[in-house]
Amino acid sequence: MGLHFNKSWKILIGAVSVSLVGCGGAGLETPDSLSQATQGVDGAVTLTLHGGAELNLECGVDSWSDPGATATDGSGAPLTVQSYNSGNDGFGPGPQSGAEGTYHVSYLAHDANWNLAEGLRTVNVRDTQAPTLTLAGETDIIHTCGSNWVDPGYSASDACYGNLTLSVAVTNTVNGWSEGTYTVAYEVQDSAGHTVSASRTVTVVDCPVYE
Structure with a gap:
């Protein structure tokens, strides 16, 4: 008997899973026939994704672990499911x-007669969080007039994009020879467009008074 691929595929969406059914006979066109197929119509293969057909991961925070899938033939007997790009197979590194x-992870199962069922999982890795920006030292500083003010420093990092310290933009300068209050502003943006800012107040005091 030659290799036979089904032309009719149906997607059954349940409360906690997505089932894809392939049948070698006539097209399954009614809810009743779909229900029967999942209950073991001869020749049907049912594949169920665990954990949902679409998953969202926070970049650099969440980790990927394939929830897997199961399949049964028309009599309800379990079938082997082959995954592709799950990270646990030889067909791709999986979602990063x-x-x-x-990222897409696909699954395939077939019975002894090569009736097939396949499933596809979409994994979205998104950066929805802003970076962190930390100022070293105090945020309110008193500087005695007569010397250069030296910034105590700062650091920035992002869960998805790593160290962003070199990307911090610093605006406003402090004149260490002129009394007054200065506000130094710091800002950094990650590649997803999330921005965080901070500021430091420097007050220059005790400058000599010339009469």
Whole structure:
């Protein structure tokens, strides 16, 4: 008997899973026939994804672990499910939880007569969180007039994009020879467009008075 691929596929969406059914006979066109197929119509193969057909991961925070899938033949007997790009097979590295993007993991099962069922899972890795920006030292500083003010420093990091310290923009300068209150502003943005800012107040005091 030659290799036979089904032309009719149906997607059954349940409360906690997505079932894809392939049948070698006539097209399954009614809810009744769909229900029967999942209950073991001769020749039907049912594949169920665990954990949902679409998953969202926070970049650099969540980790990817394939929830897997199960399949049964028309008599209800379990079938082997082959995954592709799950990270646990030889067909791709799987979704990368540390890199933004949309990844796909597919699953395939067949019975002894090569009736097939397949499933597709979409994994979205998104960066929805802003970076962190930390100022070293105090945020309110008293500086005695007569010397250069030296910034105590700062650091920035992002769960998805790592160390962003070199990307911090610093605006406003402090004149260490002129009394007054200065506000130094710091801002950093990650590659997803999330921005965080901070500021430091420097007060220059005790400058000599010339009469």
